[in-house]
Every structure is written in structure tokens, then in C-alpha cells.
Amino acid sequence: MTKTVCIVGAGPSGLVAAKTLLHDVAPGSFNVTIFDAQTRIGGLWPTRKDDNAGQVHPLMATNQSKHLIQFSDLAWRDSDPEFPRAWQVGQYLERYMKEYGGADIRLGHKVVDTELQDSGSWKVRTESDKGSETSVFDYLLVTTGFFGKPIWPDNIPKEGEVPIIHSSKYRDIKSLLPESGSGGDKILIVGGQMSGVEIAGTVATHLSSITHAPGDKAIPKSKRYSIHHVVPRPSWVFPLYTLAKPDAPAPPFLPVDMISQNLAVKPQPLKNTVGHISVDRARVVNSALQSMLGTDQSEFSAETKLDGDYLDQQPFIAVSPYYMDFVRSGLIKLHKGKLSSLSGTTAILSSQADNGERIPDIAAVILATGFDPSPSLAFLPQSVLDTLSHSPSHPNLPLALAFHSTHHASLPTLGFVGFYRAPYWGIMEMQARLIAALWTAGLTPEKPPPPALQAALQADDTIARTLALRDDPRCSQFPMGDYAFLMTDFARAVDLTISPPVGETPPLANGKPMDILTPARYLAPTASEAQRAQARQSLESTHSTALAGLSGGRFVAGAVFRSLLGEWRLEREIVSRLPSHPSGRFVGTGRFLLREGTADGREQSGEDGETGTKENMKDWGLECLYVEDGDFTASGTGLRFRATRRYVWRYDEAADRLGVWFARTDDAARADYLFHELEFQVPATPTTTPNEGGGEQRNGCWRARASHLCVEDLYDVQYEFAFRAVNLRQWRLGYTVRGPKKDYSIEGVYTRDTL
Structure with a gap:
């Protein structure tokens, strides 16, 4: 009997979930409807260069390569860059939707509330320019993700004497700064994790370009501006390309995530190494990161240096190609502390030293303060949110969900895909497979879940782990799970076997060739010949990229x-x-x-x-x-x-x-x-x-x-x-x-x- 599924969100999570339910399980098992408030698919990812309305700059380069930003059965084109622009990711999703259609996608339809029926079905109410509609579905799948709305600190006014924006709304320097000018010459960026480093590097690149461009300047006297980055503590900042063989005389370079997801250098069996970070673990990881970068970062600035007590703390990592050298040049200046308040054109900071540092002559403020996922869950009933231990005050871990953020046993007709922070394309495809396995097993009462899935669910401790991490002062930067471990753990649960790499690369320092974990290595057993061809194309692209970097001097x-x-x-x-x-x-x-x-x-x-x-x-x-x-x-x-x-x-x-x-x-x-x-x-x-x-x-x-x-x-x-x-x-x-x-x-x- 065909079951109906409502998917909320037409971003990558919603699209891969629909494809999994429609194409990877028994044909006709599910009838899928996708609702999205936007008038395009893609979620965060714009599909055009000039789409500036969303939360991601369309020209932003991804901080993961196309070898990880992919689904198992759709290859990127050879002409696409190693690190695609955001609009190119959106176009990849458009190709994915066209290749694996079958869902009823209703754009411009916002899900405003849902109601869990006694039968376990869901009454879903949507609003669009055609008015309000209500439908009933057997299953509800939440794929709205973490980016509900930008976090705006309570101590910062929405409007002031200078422009104040969230980093998700930044597009260019000229539109940031007022036409008349405030008289200030400092662009203040608040936030020390990945988005803060990335936006500071982006703004510095734009400012440098305007200053040193030939011809008339888009901003008169642009040389007078500087960027002031307020951070609680420094992060390890990696370029997009890093070393595969650090000790080689002429070290080869590869995309940074090809290095980090190389199974050949990971201790086996894989363990979940994120969550609570002990002092000993912090020292090991910080030492490894320093070795990979070849510096404690003191050569760039005293404020970026990581030594002493910092090495006992859980590491924080950011990715930006030019940030550190802009710091060295003085265009970006770091201030350790937190923004306490903004008075006119003066920022007042607080820090452990409580020196009350003041930064005068502010021209504009960019808040890189992250996102609150709770608005993405607002359509769920309060009773359901209570069951899921919803906590708006913990934006990094707002829900306590079982088996790596996919479901809750007491709500068998509710699922989540893409509710995960970190490299997530492979993870959300695995989450979709787990949900499909759970719901397929539930199509008939006499059919229990397969043994591998039963064993995985019985051994799972994700809910308890999540609750324990919420107020843990030593919680890691991305606490939901180590990517490689989660990929293998999901694979065991849904009985998927990893395929071998295509071809070999020259051995690394440990004498082993690279073994790069990409989504294409976990193809569905039911995949068609066309899907297998796409997976092989992806694997061949990964292999040729690794070979070109290790043996051919590419990058x-x-x-x-x-x-x-x-x-x-x-x-x-x-x-x-x-x-x-x-x-x-x-x-x-x-x-x-x-x-x-x-x-x-x-x-x-x-x-x-x-x-x-x-x-x-x-x-x-x-x-x-x-x-x-x-x-x-x-x-x-x-x-x-x-x-x-x-x-x-x-x-x-x-x-x-x-x-x-x-x-x-x-x-x-x-x-x-x-x-x-x-x-x-x-x-x-x-x-x-x-x-x-x-x-x-x-x-x-x-x-x-x-x-x-x-x-x-x-x-x-x-x-x-x-x-x-x-x-x-x-x-x-x-x-x-x-x-x-x-x-x-x-x-x-x-x-x-x-x-």
C-alpha cells in the first residue's frame, strides 16, 4: 500500500530525501509532496549569479570541495571548479531534481502548522498566494535545516548611527557603507568561528580590490578603511588547498577536505572523536593542526597565535584562503573579546581581562553570530517539540534526536534529514536512507526492521549524548558527530558496503595510497546503470584530482x-x-x-x-x-x-x-x-x-x-x-x-x- 509523505523544505535535504523514498526503495511505496516557502528550490543555495535575496552570497565559494558536496549518483561536470560557487551548487541541485523527479514540489507554499493525529498521520496546513490549504499525510519529514533565522545579539540594536547587518546579508562593500559616510573608517566584524573568519576574509578581499583596482574607485578614499574582527579566541585557519605530504621537499597540494577525509590515515576502527573534548584530546588535535599548518600562527599576528592555555582547549577551525595574510598586512586587525555594546560609532568590548577596550570611528558592523534553527521548527506542535527536548537556548543542539539526528522512537511517523552541522551532503543522504529503511519496515506490521538496523538502534545513545553536551564547556565546534565515523555507522545500519576507490595514488608518508571517503562510494544497491555511471564518474574525478595533485603538481x-x-x-x-x-x-x-x-x-x-x-x-x-x-x-x-x-x-x-x-x-x-x-x-x-x-x-x-x-x-x-x-x-x-x-x-x- 502506498504511503504519503510530506517533506518540508526543497533544499538539498528535501531533494535527496524525496529521491531516496521514490527511487531507492520498492517502486510505489511512497507518494511524496514537498512544500517550500521560497519560489525556487535549493534552500540556502541560490541558482543564479544575481540571486541576492537568500542567506548565501551567490558568488561565495564553498569551503568544501565538489568531491564532498555531492550525492552518490550525480556527478559534477568536469568544467565545474573544485570549490564551486554557491549559485553553481544551486544549479547542481536543479540537475538533481530533474534527474530524480517524481515528487510533487509546491514552491511558494509555507508550512505554518502541523497536527499529529491519533492514527499517527499528520495534518499539514500551508499558506500561499492562493490562500490556506490543509492536507493529511502518513509521514512528516522535516528537512528545513539549521538556518532558521540569523542570530541577533540582544545587546546590539537593529538600527544605529552606522549600518548593522548580519553576515548572511552582506553582498558588497559599496552597499554596506552609507553613501554619505559616517566619518568612521573601521568595519567591525563580530564572531570568531567559521562564518566570522570567512566574512572577514571576503570583506577584506572586496576592500582590497576596490582600493587597488585601476580607474575610478567604487568607494572614494577606500584606503582609509580597515577591518576589525572581534573574536573570543583565535581559530586555526586553513586555506582551501593544503598538504598531502607535509614532509615532501616540494609538498603536493590537494583540496583540504580530501586530506581530512582520507581513511588511509585514520585509526581503525573509526571512533566518534567529537563531542566532549578532554584536555589530552585537545592537546593531540591542536598539535596535529599546528603541524599541518606548519605554524602556531604567530608569524601573522600576536593575536592569531595559538599556544599555552589555548592548546588545552577544544580546537576551532576555519577555512579562508586570504584571511591570515590580510591579518599579517594589517588590513584585518583582531581584537580578543566579545562585543559588549555599541554606542554611536564606538564599540565597547568585554574580555577575560575586562579591560573594556573601545573601538571608535566605526563605519559599519557585520554580525557573524550564526543562526537560530528554532524558527525552522515552528510548525511542529508544542507537544512534539517537548518530546524532542526542544531547547531554543541551545542553538547548536536544539533537539535531542535518535541515531545521529534522524528520528525519535516515540514519534515513528516523524523524521529529520539534514538536521546536522558539519560536512553534511553525504550525511544527509545517509539520514534519508535510514528514514527510508525505518518507514519501509513499517509499511506492514509483520515486517520488522532488518537485523543490522535493529542492532544499530538498540546500541544508539545519540539522545543521551546530545543532552549531556548541551551545557558541556568542553563541547567541540561541531558536536553532532565525526563525518567519517557517521558515514560508516549509517552504512552499517542500512547494510551498505563502501566501494573501493577507483585506481591508486602514490603512497603517502605512511606508505599507503589515499582512500578518500566521498558520497559516491556508498551507492544504493538498487542503483540503475545510469546511476552507477554517475557514481563512477564522480569516483574517477576524485581519483584524477588526487593523482594530479600528488604526481602532477596541480594546485x-x-x-x-x-x-x-x-x-x-x-x-x-x-x-x-x-x-x-x-x-x-x-x-x-x-x-x-x-x-x-x-x-x-x-x-x-x-x-x-x-x-x-x-x-x-x-x-x-x-x-x-x-x-x-x-x-x-x-x-x-x-x-x-x-x-x-x-x-x-x-x-x-x-x-x-x-x-x-x-x-x-x-x-x-x-x-x-x-x-x-x-x-x-x-x-x-x-x-x-x-x-x-x-x-x-x-x-x-x-x-x-x-x-x-x-x-x-x-x-x-x-x-x-x-x-x-x-x-x-x-x-x-x-x-x-x-x-x-x-x-x-x-x-x-x-x-x-x-x-
């Missing part, structure tokens, strides 16, 4: 580009073999100033992309304006003079290519034409090897070469980039220039000034 160009940001100390020696060109020594600085990519000069290489409407123009990503300034002292004569030069460095993410462009002589902020592109040399062995021109290759660095013919002069360019874990610690740039009237060599060494 190194991006890691170099990211790590160049900011100021370097430069010492350069010039040796000329012709008397017409002096030899000498240059000492000064080289600054890399981040900005949005520009079209200048690209027509020279056929890359202009200036066709059609603005919406169709190519997204050039990011680039850096390089500004060099210092003193040159000629050998022999001792003649000394000021010297400066400019280039534009551009990183093409799709091609993983780093290029250097000459700046125009009439406008040094604009690119003129291509100088050269770096060709990274993958080392054959980790030992010291001879260079082609004699000498030896320095250990611990990536080498790149380039060649450029400038009229009649041939420039032979060589680079060496030495990393300390994920960050550049030093790099070298050498030229050999030969032509009818030129014969000289240049070698420059770039180093950071550290604390």
Missing part, C-alpha cells in the same frame, strides 16, 4: 598565488657582462595587492571575453598588482638611486596557471601584455638533483621556469618557491637576459619579516 600555482599576498623583503643582485648596463644590488620591498581580475591586456592573448552582455562576460577570478620599491646601488661607483617597477600576476583557476604581465607605462595599475607564464617542474625524486645549467636544486622547494622573447632579447626565467607547510617562507626569482645589446643575470630573494 601548486594556486598555493603560490595565495601565499604571495602582502609585503616581502627583496634583495636582488644584478650582474651585467656589458659596460652599458651597470651591475649592482637592489634592496627594497615587493608588495602583492589582491584585486578582482581585470580584462586589461588579455586581448593580446585572445582572452578578452568582452562579448555580449555584462552577465556573459568572463569571470577573471583574482589577480595581484605587484609593486616593487627600493634602492639600487651600482657596483664600483656606489651610485645609489630609487627604483620601482610594477607587474600584474594572474591566476587562472580553471587552467591552474600562473602568469606575469607587464604593467602599462601610461597607467601602472593596468596590465599591458603577457610577460611569461610559470611552468612548474614536478621533481622526479625527493633528493637533491642537478640543474640543467649546473649546480644543484635546493631541497624543500617547487621550481618553475619560463621563457620570453622581448623584441630581440630572450629572457630565461627561473623560480624557486620554498614552503613551510602551507605557506611560502621564501622564494627566489632569477633572470638570464641575452640579446644583441643585453647580457646580464638577476637573482632576487624574497623573504617575510616575521614577529
Whole structure:
């Protein structure tokens, strides 16, 4: 007999739940209706570049790669970036909906209340522009997630003398700042966890771009602004790409979550390592994180340093490519404490030291204070919320649900999918499978749950664990469960076997190839040939990405580009073999100033992309304006003079290519034409090897070469980039220039000034 299911929410959780009930269990078992208050699917994820109405910036890059942001049976396209933009995630969901249809999706229909009937069925009332409607369903599935409404602290007014917004509403600097201006020059960001770090890095990127863009500035005098980030304590901040082999001479880079979800380095059997974090556990994890980053973060700022008592506390992690170097440059300034109040244009902080720090001249405030999930549950009856131990005062753990936030035994016709904080795409697909298994077993009274599911439910302690963690001062950042453990625990419960990886990668330090846990490795047993083909495509993409990073030097160009940001100390020696060109020594600085990519000069290489409407123009990503300034002292004569030069460095993410462009002589902020592109040399062995021109290759660095013919002069360019874990610690740039009237060599060494 077909049962009816009401799903509340047409985001990724609702769509994967509908697909699971309609396509992965016996055909005709369920009839599914999805209600969503929005007029589009996707939930948080916008489906267009210009969809600014939601809670996620459509151009925001995800902090997980497409290898984890996926469902088991729909592959991303090869042309999609490793870290998709939010609007691209929305379009992935549109493709998923079209591929696995069958649900009655009613957009613009808000579920306003529900009523549990004596029979166990649910009366559901919705409102739309057509009025109020009521329907009855056998099952109710809540897929509204955690992002009910932004949390607004009680001590912060909704309106003030300066703009105050939640981070979910930030789109660009120009719309943040008032036209007339408050006279203030500080953008205050409040919140120290992932969203705070991410929004601070985003705002800094936008501000840097406006300041260093060529032409007229979108904001006059943008250089006067700085970003002040208020945090209770610092976090470990990881870039999007991190190291697979930290001790390798030329360390390979991979997407950060491919490293964190590598089963080959996880102790077996897997355990749930999050929740209550003991001091001993905190020390182990903090030490590991410091080793992965290669720093206690003191090189960026005294305020970002993690040592002493911090190492005894549960770790907090954030992901942002440019945040730390913006801190080092001073564009982002950290203040330890909490925002106590806002008086006019002055922020008053409180901290453990209770020094009452004041930050004057505030221009705008962005609250990165998280979300309250309770409004997403407002349609449930109070009696049901009481059964679920609903606690609005615990926004991280608002409900006490069984088996990893899926259900409650006393409410067998109510289920939850996507009620989970952390990397969640694979988890919500597993949650949907567990709900489907529970409800399928309940279709006939004489059919009990399968033995594996019965055993899993009997051993489950999620409710007690959740209640114990609510007021635990040592509760972890994401307390609902370790991703790898949960994936395997769900798989055992629903009797799914993980598939092997496709192909092998070179061994890591422990001698084992990578074993990356992605959703595609848990395909439903009932999958069709088309679904299996999609899963295999995903697995092959993951394997080729890992192989390209470990063996082919992929992502190194991006890691170099990211790590160049900011100021370097430069010492350069010039040796000329012709008397017409002096030899000498240059000492000064080289600054890399981040900005949005520009079209200048690209027509020279056929890359202009200036066709059609603005919406169709190519997204050039990011680039850096390089500004060099210092003193040159000629050998022999001792003649000394000021010297400066400019280039534009551009990183093409799709091609993983780093290029250097000459700046125009009439406008040094604009690119003129291509100088050269770096060709990274993958080392054959980790030992010291001879260079082609004699000498030896320095250990611990990536080498790149380039060649450029400038009229009649041939420039032979060589680079060496030495990393300390994920960050550049030093790099070298050498030229050999030969032509009818030129014969000289240049070698420059770039180093950071550290604390």
C-alpha cells in the first residue's frame, strides 16, 4: 500500500530525501509532496549569479570541495571548479531534481502548522498566494535545516548611527557603507568561528580590490578603511588547498577536505572523536593542526597565535584562503573579546581581562553570530517539540534526536534529514536512507526492521549524548558527530558496503595510497546503470584530482598565488657582462595587492571575453598588482638611486596557471601584455638533483621556469618557491637576459619579516 509523505523544505535535504523514498526503495511505496516557502528550490543555495535575496552570497565559494558536496549518483561536470560557487551548487541541485523527479514540489507554499493525529498521520496546513490549504499525510519529514533565522545579539540594536547587518546579508562593500559616510573608517566584524573568519576574509578581499583596482574607485578614499574582527579566541585557519605530504621537499597540494577525509590515515576502527573534548584530546588535535599548518600562527599576528592555555582547549577551525595574510598586512586587525555594546560609532568590548577596550570611528558592523534553527521548527506542535527536548537556548543542539539526528522512537511517523552541522551532503543522504529503511519496515506490521538496523538502534545513545553536551564547556565546534565515523555507522545500519576507490595514488608518508571517503562510494544497491555511471564518474574525478595533485603538481600555482599576498623583503643582485648596463644590488620591498581580475591586456592573448552582455562576460577570478620599491646601488661607483617597477600576476583557476604581465607605462595599475607564464617542474625524486645549467636544486622547494622573447632579447626565467607547510617562507626569482645589446643575470630573494 502506498504511503504519503510530506517533506518540508526543497533544499538539498528535501531533494535527496524525496529521491531516496521514490527511487531507492520498492517502486510505489511512497507518494511524496514537498512544500517550500521560497519560489525556487535549493534552500540556502541560490541558482543564479544575481540571486541576492537568500542567506548565501551567490558568488561565495564553498569551503568544501565538489568531491564532498555531492550525492552518490550525480556527478559534477568536469568544467565545474573544485570549490564551486554557491549559485553553481544551486544549479547542481536543479540537475538533481530533474534527474530524480517524481515528487510533487509546491514552491511558494509555507508550512505554518502541523497536527499529529491519533492514527499517527499528520495534518499539514500551508499558506500561499492562493490562500490556506490543509492536507493529511502518513509521514512528516522535516528537512528545513539549521538556518532558521540569523542570530541577533540582544545587546546590539537593529538600527544605529552606522549600518548593522548580519553576515548572511552582506553582498558588497559599496552597499554596506552609507553613501554619505559616517566619518568612521573601521568595519567591525563580530564572531570568531567559521562564518566570522570567512566574512572577514571576503570583506577584506572586496576592500582590497576596490582600493587597488585601476580607474575610478567604487568607494572614494577606500584606503582609509580597515577591518576589525572581534573574536573570543583565535581559530586555526586553513586555506582551501593544503598538504598531502607535509614532509615532501616540494609538498603536493590537494583540496583540504580530501586530506581530512582520507581513511588511509585514520585509526581503525573509526571512533566518534567529537563531542566532549578532554584536555589530552585537545592537546593531540591542536598539535596535529599546528603541524599541518606548519605554524602556531604567530608569524601573522600576536593575536592569531595559538599556544599555552589555548592548546588545552577544544580546537576551532576555519577555512579562508586570504584571511591570515590580510591579518599579517594589517588590513584585518583582531581584537580578543566579545562585543559588549555599541554606542554611536564606538564599540565597547568585554574580555577575560575586562579591560573594556573601545573601538571608535566605526563605519559599519557585520554580525557573524550564526543562526537560530528554532524558527525552522515552528510548525511542529508544542507537544512534539517537548518530546524532542526542544531547547531554543541551545542553538547548536536544539533537539535531542535518535541515531545521529534522524528520528525519535516515540514519534515513528516523524523524521529529520539534514538536521546536522558539519560536512553534511553525504550525511544527509545517509539520514534519508535510514528514514527510508525505518518507514519501509513499517509499511506492514509483520515486517520488522532488518537485523543490522535493529542492532544499530538498540546500541544508539545519540539522545543521551546530545543532552549531556548541551551545557558541556568542553563541547567541540561541531558536536553532532565525526563525518567519517557517521558515514560508516549509517552504512552499517542500512547494510551498505563502501566501494573501493577507483585506481591508486602514490603512497603517502605512511606508505599507503589515499582512500578518500566521498558520497559516491556508498551507492544504493538498487542503483540503475545510469546511476552507477554517475557514481563512477564522480569516483574517477576524485581519483584524477588526487593523482594530479600528488604526481602532477596541480594546485601548486594556486598555493603560490595565495601565499604571495602582502609585503616581502627583496634583495636582488644584478650582474651585467656589458659596460652599458651597470651591475649592482637592489634592496627594497615587493608588495602583492589582491584585486578582482581585470580584462586589461588579455586581448593580446585572445582572452578578452568582452562579448555580449555584462552577465556573459568572463569571470577573471583574482589577480595581484605587484609593486616593487627600493634602492639600487651600482657596483664600483656606489651610485645609489630609487627604483620601482610594477607587474600584474594572474591566476587562472580553471587552467591552474600562473602568469606575469607587464604593467602599462601610461597607467601602472593596468596590465599591458603577457610577460611569461610559470611552468612548474614536478621533481622526479625527493633528493637533491642537478640543474640543467649546473649546480644543484635546493631541497624543500617547487621550481618553475619560463621563457620570453622581448623584441630581440630572450629572457630565461627561473623560480624557486620554498614552503613551510602551507605557506611560502621564501622564494627566489632569477633572470638570464641575452640579446644583441643585453647580457646580464638577476637573482632576487624574497623573504617575510616575521614577529
